[in-house]
Amino acid sequence: MCGIGGVVEWTGRMIDPALPARFCRALRHRGPDDEGIHLQQAPSGRSAASVALAHTRLSIIDLAGGRQPMSSPDGAVWIVFNGEIYNYRELRAGLEQGGCRFRTQSDTEVILQSYLRSGEACVAVLEGMFAFAIWDGGHQRLLLARDRLGKKPLVYARQGSRCVFASELQALAQDAELALEPNWDALHHYLTLSCIPAPQTVFENVWKLPPAHYAVVEAGRMRLERYWTADPAAKRRVTTRQAVAELRERLTDAVRARLISDVPVGAFLSGGIDSSIVVSTMARLSDGPIDTFAIGFDEAPFNELPYARLVAERYGTRHTEFMVRPDAAAIMPQLLRHYGEPFADSSAIPTYYVSSCARQHVKVVLSGDGGDELFGGYYRHLAMRWADRYARLPRLVRDAVAGPLLRRWPAWLDARGGRLSVRRFARGLDRSRRDRALSWILAFGETEKRALYHADGPLSASSADTAACFDALWEPVAGSDGVDALAWVDLQWYLPSDLLVKMDIASMAHGLEVRAPWLDRRVVELALQLPAHLKVRGRTLKYLPRRAWQQDLPPAILRRGKQGFAVPLAAWLRGSLRDWMQELLLSPSAKSRGLLDPAAVTQLVEEHAAGGIDRSEQLWVLMMLELWFRVFADVRSDARVAG
Numbered sequence: 001m002c003g004i005g006g007v008v009e010w011t012g013r014m015i016d017p018a019l020p021a022r023f024c025r026a027l028r029h030r031g032p033d034d035e036g037i038h039l040q041q042a043p044s045g046r047s048a049a050s051v052a053l054a055h056t057r058l059s060i061i062d063l064a065g066g067r068q069p070m071s072s073p074d075g076a077v078w079i080v081f082n083g084e085i086y087n088y089r090e091l092r093a094g095l096e097q098g099g100c101r102f103r104t105q106s107d108t109e110v111i112l113q114s115y116l117r118s119g120e121a122c123v124a125v126l127e128g129m130f131a132f133a134i135w136d137g138g139h140q141r142l143l144l145a146r147d148r149l150g151k152k153p154l155v156y157a158r159q160g161s162r163c164v165f166a167s168e169l170q171a172l173a174q175d176a177e178l179a180l181e182p183n184w185d186a187l188h189h190y191l192t193l194s195c196i197p198a199p200q201t202v203f204e205n206v207w208k209l210p211p212a213h214y215a216v217v218e219a220g221r222m223r224l225e226r227y228w229t230a231d232p233a234a235k236r237r238v239t240t241r242q243a244v245a246e247l248r249e250r251l252t253d254a255v256r257a258r259l260i261s262d263v264p265v266g267a268f269l270s271g272g273i274d275s276s277i278v279v280s281t282m283a284r285l286s287d288g289p290i291d292t293f294a295i296g297f298d299e300a301p302f303n304e305l306p307y308a309r310l311v312a313e314r315y316g317t318r319h320t321e322f323m324v325r326p327d328a329a330a331i332m333p334q335l336l337r338h339y340g341e342p343f344a345d346s347s348a349i350p351t352y353y354v355s356s357c358a359r360q361h362v363k364v365v366l367s368g369d370g371g372d373e374l375f376g377g378y379y380r381h382l383a384m385r386w387a388d389r390y391a392r393l394p395r396l397v398r399d400a401v402a403g404p405l406l407r408r409w410p411a412w413l414d415a416r417g418g419r420l421s422v423r424r425f426a427r428g429l430d431r432s433r434r435d436r437a438l439s440w441i442l443a444f445g446e447t448e449k450r451a452l453y454h455a456d457g458p459l460s461a462s463s464a465d466t467a468a469c470f471d472a473l474w475e476p477v478a479g480s481d482g483v484d485a486l487a488w489v490d491l492q493w494y495l496p497s498d499l500l501v502k503m504d505i506a507s508m509a510h511g512l513e514v515r516a517p518w519l520d521r522r523v524v525e526l527a528l529q530l531p532a533h534l535k536v537r538g539r540t541l542k543y544l545p546r547r548a549w550q551q552d553l554p555p556a557i558l559r560r561g562k563q564g565f566a567v568p569l570a571a572w573l574r575g576s577l578r579d580w581m582q583e584l585l586l587s588p589s590a591k592s593r594g595l596l597d598p599a600a601v602t603q604l605v606e607e608h609a610a611g612g613i614d615r616s617e618q619l620w621v622l623m624m625l626e627l628w629f630r631v632f633a634d635v636r637s638d639a640r641v642a643g
Contacts, residue, residue: 001513002068003027003056004080004154005166006133007175008142010049010219012042022174023054027167029338030082030508031056038069038078040137051135055080058511060364061088063262066106072116073103076137079115081108082167083130083152084515086257091125115143123214124227127257127521131209133165142217148228149370149519150198150211150496153504155340157206161220168505169201169340173632180206185464187342187625191449192442192466194344194621197497202341202628211496228521232476232488236529243534244548246526254520255281258366266291266362268354268514269319271307273377273542273549273557274368278517280552282366283315291361292317295354297324299568310554322357324350328572329580332624333631338505342628344443344621345498346569351506359510369503370518373490374527376483376535377542380440383425384482385536387436390429398430433485434474438467443621452601457594481532491524570616574609581605581619584626593629596622 005023009015020037028035034057042048055068061084071078085091088107091114096102100113107128114122115134120143129151134143144165146154155172156165159179166172173180186200198208209215212228238246255278259265267279269292282290292312296305305321312319328349335352336343358365372378390398428436439445444452446466453460473492477485507514517523527535530544537543546558573581584590585605591598601622608615 001030001058001060001084001508001511002080002082003030003167003171003508004054004082004131004133005171005174006051006053006080006135007162007164008049008051008135008217009042010140010161012048012050014041015039015050015052016177017041019175020052020054023052023166023171024056026171026174027054027056029511030167031058032511033057033059034067036068038071048137049140051078051137053078053080053133053135058363058513060084060261060263060513062104062106065104066108068108070104070106070108070112072112077112077116078135078137079108079112079132081111081130081132082154083128083132083147084258084513085110085126085128085130086260087125087127089260120145120214120216120225129515131167140218143214144209144217145214146209146211148212148521149491149500149524151500151504151516151519153501154209155201155206156209156215157203158217158220158222159205163217163220163222168338169203169206170337172206173340180204182458184458184462188449188459188462188464189466189469190342190344190625191444191452191621192438192446193497194443194617195498195501196341196343197469197493230491230525230528232480232484232528234529235531238530238534240534240544240547243530243544247523247544247548250520250522250526251277251517252281252285254517254523255366256285257520258515258517259285261364263363264291264361265364265366265515266293266358267317267366268292268358268368269294269308269311269317270368271304271309271311271557272368272560273545273553274371274518276311276368276553276557277371277545277549278366278368279311279315279317280549281517283317290315290317291358292319293322293354293358293361293365294319295322295324295350295357297350297568299571302566302568307557307560310556314554320357320361322353324353324567325576328577332627335506335509336624336628336631338509339501340632342621342625343501343505344617344624345502346567346617346620348502348506349567351502352509355507355510355512355514359512363511364513364515365507367503367514367516368518369499369514369516370495370524371542371545373495373499374487374518374524375542375545376487376532378486379541380437381483381486381536382539382541383428383440384433384437384486385532387425387429388433388482401429433478433482434470435467437486437489438470443618452596454594454597457596459595483532483536484528487527487535495519569620570608570614573616573619574611578609581623584623585619589630590626593626595625 024035036055038053040051042050053069069078069080085107088110092110095113123145130147131152131154132145153167164175180203183204186196186202190196199210213226216223269275269279294308296303428439473489477488503514534544585601604615607613
């Protein structure tokens, strides 16, 4: 796992020779073990590009070799790569049979040799998590590529004949020549989604390379290509016994592939189904005890440590626990520097801490990410199925159900219900699938946002419609079961825009590599092919994983409902973080930005402080927005000084 950055200037104009070193400084947390630079200025009077590549390395495979940037034997082609290729040994064997000779034992060289053999088509044969850039000097061509699900980040910007790319926005910001202006439409979406949906970023004309895509850039012109997609409608008829056997086989293979490492590999253990299954499988495949890491809170409803201990004790792991207390004011400025844009998924806080804890013992961990999205692990999966059935009822019956429920359900119970409370569920019943799903996860709705904006501010001028961003995603699953429909949409936006971003940034802030067996391509394709009744049966979420590992896990784990990796944010904002919240949202500097109506923000703060309504999710979204403006000003200031 590493950090990459670079710039290509096709006009032959000289690149600031200090820029790649600034890339490395901004990305050192991602690769603290080593760093390398390739700088090639265009010869005077010749039609050639100037190129700078930067790489910071976290050494996992081929510790002695595998330094980057890495070149072809003739020095014409260069690569910088972030990630892991799990089938690199098989690919290497095939290339060697075809006459290739290797200088290292690294997966990086396998990508390079695959490119030399088959060009951009090499991307489709790679299994793993990756973001890489290949500069082909012979063809004056830049290839950017990203893995199928978007596990590894890659952002880029083009200005005329210049292309700049990096693993993180804070590295991109080191290029003082790059114009970075806020993208107000993206910020409008952020206030609903708590993150900025790919491929947009917080900046105008700066983009996230979409998952399962590669981009070919020549003379400043870009061609974007999708190299993989799954078919959500390709369902199979399969018995429960067959599905159990196939899921166990595929996940076991996925875990086995992710144990390949030249350094020890541990695991996150939350006490939920997905991470417990990963630990169970690791223990079965490992010769000795594995390291597991869990995090807890003083507030009992949010503390999963007792469940994690059950699994750790069953498999004799070397188990480490860490208790989180609300010092978010100390860590969030630094964490937002890594995200590079407003990001309000508060579970980034425990992810950051558990990553810090794990990094003191190992460089690599396996996680349970993806199990909920693929196999129906959220209450909204069940709710979508119920809502679909409700939509088929006669109108008179529907009016007799939803209306009274909305009118009579107490607001104070709604405040305790989390994102999918009864009131929120009922509000979505008569909406389209798209609007229903969005209403269950949003922080601010369209009307709420418009009422929040300063009348003369740039946000109020945005004509963007957040719901419209999802129109194309729902088309392939229009006739599918609600569980399958949500799984498809989650794969397309929730994972690459929120969950995988959260995990990558929070873990790599400590130089920790996280691998996700549930998001192996073969597991993903199986999940999409299986019928929905194997994922949600009756009121049982994740039916198939529970059934497949029922002999391997403690009964208390199998009986658990979905808790989520949540933090006691509401209590924190009424207690130890209250002063910080008020300083961020009600300070003269926040009001002077002219983005939000101070009276509307003050009302949200006061309603939450009074205790009757939980506004913590909305307040956190606004806090991270204000904090980002402060942090980004510092980042750009540093870049200008360095430049």
